[in-house]
Amino acid sequence: DGGITQSPKYLFRKEGQNVTLSCEQNLNHDAMYWYRQDPGQGLRLIYYSQIVNDFQKGDIAEGYSVSREKKESFPLTVTSAQKNPTAFYLCASSAGPTGVDTQYFGPGTRLTVL
Amino acid sequence: QQQVKQSPQSLIVQKGGIPIINCAYENTAFDYFPWYQQFPGKGPALLIAIRPDVSEKKEGRFTISFNKSAKQFSLHIMDSQPGDSATYFCAASFGNQFYFGTGTSLTVIP
Numbered sequence: 001d002g003g004i005t006q007s008p009k010y011l012f013r014k015e016g017q018n019v020t021l022s023c024e025q026n027l028n029h030d031a032m033y034w035y036r037q038d039p040g041q042g043l044r045l046i047y048y049s050q051i052v053n054d055f056q057k058g059d060i061a062e063g064y065s066v067s068r069e070k071k072e073s074f075p076l077t078v079t080s081a082q083k084n085p086t087a088f089y090l091c092a093s094s095a096g097p098t099g100v101d102t103q104y105f106g107p108g109t110r111l112t113v114l
Numbered sequence: 115q116q117q118v119k120q121s122p123q124s125l126i127v128q129k130g131g132i133p134i135i136n137c138a139y140e141n142t143a144f145d146y147f148p149w150y151q152q153f154p155g156k157g158p159a160l161l162i163a164i165r166p167d168v169s170e171k172k173e174g175r176f177t178i179s180f181n182k183s184a185k186q187f188s189l190h191i192m193d194s195q196p197g198d199s200a201t202y203f204c205a206a207s208f209g210n211q212f213y214f215g216t217g218t219s220l221t222v223i224p
Contacts, residue, residue, distance in 0.1 A: 004157075006157075042216035108155070
C-alpha cells in the first residue's frame with residue numbers, strides 16, 4: 001500500500017523545546033516537501049529536497065531544519081527559534097524531474113505549543 | 115508575491131448547483147495545473163489536473179477549464195453534493211516547483 005505517512009498525528013510542544021515531525025514515503029519519489037498550513041490560509045513552503053543529502057529553503061524556513069539522509073525519509077525539526085509554531089504541517093512528495101510531476105500529500109501533523 | 119491567485123475565498127451553493135472556482139497565474143513557464151481537495155484535519159488529495167495544451171478536462175463531476183491566453187483556469191463541480199464540502203486549492207508547477215492558491219472553502223447545502 002503505497003503512500004506518505006506522517007507521525008505523530010498530534011504533537012504538543014512546550015516553549016523552548018525542539019520537536020521533530022516524521023515523514024516517510026514508499027512511492028520511490030525523489031522530491032519531498034514540507035508545508036505549513038494556518039487556519040484559513042494556503043500552503044506555505046518550508047523546505048524541499050530534490051535528492052538525497054540535498055535540500056533548499058522555501059518561503060518560511062526560519063526556525064525550521066530538515067535532513068534527507070534516505071530517499072524515503074524527510075524529517076522536519078521545529079526549533080525553539082520558531083516563534084509561532086502552532087500550525088498544521090504537511091509533507092508531500094513528487095517523482096522529480098524524470099517522472100510525473102504530481103505532488104502527493106501525507107495526512108498531516110497538528111503541532112500545538114503549550 | 116502570490117504566484118497563483120485564487121477566488122473566491124469561500125462559496126456556498128445548494129445541492130445540485132455548479133460551484134466555480136477560479137485561478138490566475140503570471141508565469142508562463144508553468145506547465146502543470148492540478149486541483150486538490152482537502153477535508154478538515156486531512157492532507158490535500160489530488161482531484162484533477164490539466165496541462166496547457168488542452169482547454170478542458172473532465173473527470174466524473176469535476177471539470178477544469180483552461181484559458182492559456184488569459185492565463186486562467188477554473189474548476190467546475192457539476193451536480194454538487196454535500197459530500198463535496200471541502201477546501202479546494204489550485205496549483206501551478208514547473209519542474210519540482212509547486213505554487214498553491216490560497217484555497218476556497220466550499221459549502222454545499224442539502
